[in-house]
Amino acid sequence: MKYSYALPAGLIASSILFAGCGDNGNNNKGNNSNNEAAATAAATNAPAVNAETSAAAADFTSAIEQYRAYVIEQSDAFVKQTEGFTDAVKAGKLDEAKALYAPARMYYERIEPIAEALGDLDPNIDARENDVDPAEWRGFHKIEQALWQNKTTNGMAEVADQLLKDAQLLRAKVETVDIDESLLVTGAVELLNEVSSSKVTGEEERYSHTDLYDFVANVEGAQKIYELLKPELAKKDPALEKTIGDKFTALLAELAPFKSGDGYVSYETLKEDEVRKLSQNLDALAEPLSNMGTILGV
Amino acid sequence: MKKKVNNLYDNGQEAIEEVKNGTKSGQIFDKKLSRREMLRLTGASGLGLLLGGGGVSGILAASGAVHPAAPAPQASSEDIIPFYGSHQAGILTPAQNFLCFASFDLTTSSIADVKKLLQSWTTAAAALTSGTLIGNANENPNLPPSDTGEADGLTPSKCTITFGVGPSLFDGRYGLASKRPSTFADLPAFAGDSLDPQWCGGDLCVQACADDLQVAFHAIRNLARIARGTAVLRWTQEGFQRTGGADPKGGTPRNLLGFKDGTGNPDVTDAAEMREVVWCGSESPAWMNGGTYMAVRRVRLRIEVWDRSSLSDQEATFGRHRKSGAPIGATDEFAKLNLDAADPAGKPVIPPDSHSALAHGDGTVKMLRRSYSFSSGMDLTTGQLDAGLLFISFQKDLVKQFVSIQKRLAKNDRLNEYMVHTGSAVFACLPGVREGGYLGEALLG
């Protein structure tokens, strides 16, 4: 914001000076801001930022540190839960494996953008059928297909071992993954985009229909980032900060009725209008959230 | 990249010359200069300058300022339909080539949010109809651009955006119940209706018309985006008619049944008649003074059946000749409908149950129709085309005008054999907005 607006204004000034229009040159500051106001008055729910407020560069060190700690904590739990799940698969305990599947995945879904930044880990862990070459398909969804569609754990021992290894590799790599403020900002939006492109449609968990677990986890992961950036956001654009907070609340309230015990109901039980409403609430949140980039200096 | 820089340089030189000669210098500081033009001028001249100084690549990289490379086509004045005025545009405006219609449901429970939405929509509509980018974040690399950009560089294409509020806005949610005019309610059920809730109702509507479909779509898309969190799309429909390019003489457009549609419309240039037929006056609540009521019916045409009927059946259905559009027995499209004319055997020349005869009635009740054809792919059940007419009419009194005519039609119209009404909505199209004001100010202010 600061850069792009300062730029045309500065350019007007230099053009004018170059052209030797002394009168305008003397006045150009006031005139420019008028022009800017007129030209940019169009209101949208994009954040109202101006050059002044974005001048001081924000310090994200603490937010980044806290986020790394969160990622480590989530991946620790992810490895542990995945181990429980893969043990059950290998022991041929079909029902137990099914029960452990979705809760384990939530730890992953909360930090998905990080995994995506780590090369092949995301497809190895989370690819769905058709995402990759059939010969290379592995990970959670391959086991999901075995458990729910083929109703067996047979033949899955190797896949389970590999999955656990991939989870451990993820845990090792998050220690050193590069995290900067723009990864936080884009990561939050990506988490919600994940929801709208595959969870809302029920494509993610096409055999188990546990999409709501992923849905909730993605939203929680985005919320965590929002919480960490909130102080900075409150300084720069308090209205945006409040809007995002309100929309998180609204979306979580919309999800609440679908809770069932420790988990969530099958996505198949949702009616068309319930899905649409979730999707609309998600868009209502993602739109303002996508403007969090306003806190980034250029 | 290289080519772009060269272009920039050329534009830059030109702009500098203009400033030097004083031809554009006044305009640069003229508030009315569009944002797009301003960027073009300032960006181009400034970059040209900096190029001289050797710093252009860094600036381009930092700002992402590619605007100057593609100077916007100069919008001629006949390409812009002013948004501000005592009435909203898009009502008397001769129908543009394309329509994008959207009905919205409010999701907020706060009337303050509704007001804020209409304020944002007002500002955005003023930008959209003048061909300027929406919002103030189109250059920031860290933010999604506030304008979605697909109309960047396009002319305004006579874009009009017309806003209305539905009867449901006056239910209990916003404390507006007492402001609802008594005749403003959902339409009654008519004989033969086959309404699908998917095509009915809405708290708000936006009718975007333009001579370019992308421009019209851009308007709806951006208004829906601005509404996110306050209102959601309920239904949308795109519409078309023959373009001005395909019909340079600008004759009455034909609907998908092949008949001229609009011949019998009142004269929009006759201000007295428009006050009589279209515009609400002081008899209305203040918030509707200068507004009008819109009836929208999504009518699926059974075109396969129609295509199997003889020309004489088709003409008897409308009471008009297909080729000329003239009433049966006449040769001039605009000849008066003579419903008393009879053949030697005493049979009316224009069948009394023809669409024109029934819709015309005794000629005392009129409305302004501004419909568009639609084609929504195919009906997967029947394998037939899902096409028809998005019937839109404007009138000052829904009950006296639309309802009374549609009651007659629903009962007896020969046309009913070839169509089915699948969607229905009514909206109070707000009075026009003065610069500095906002849509619905008198209702919500």
Ligand code: HEM
């Ligand atoms: C798919 C549905 C419809 C089609 C294809 C259609 C088509 C036509 C055509 C071809 C004409 C004759 C030309 C003209 O005067 O413009 C006409 C006239 C008219 N139609 Fe329709 N129409 C439809 C639905 C309606 C509806 C729902 C209404 C109102 C309730 C309506 C009201 C009128 C009126 C008022 C006239 C002018 C009659 C006069 O000469 O005074 N039409 N329509």
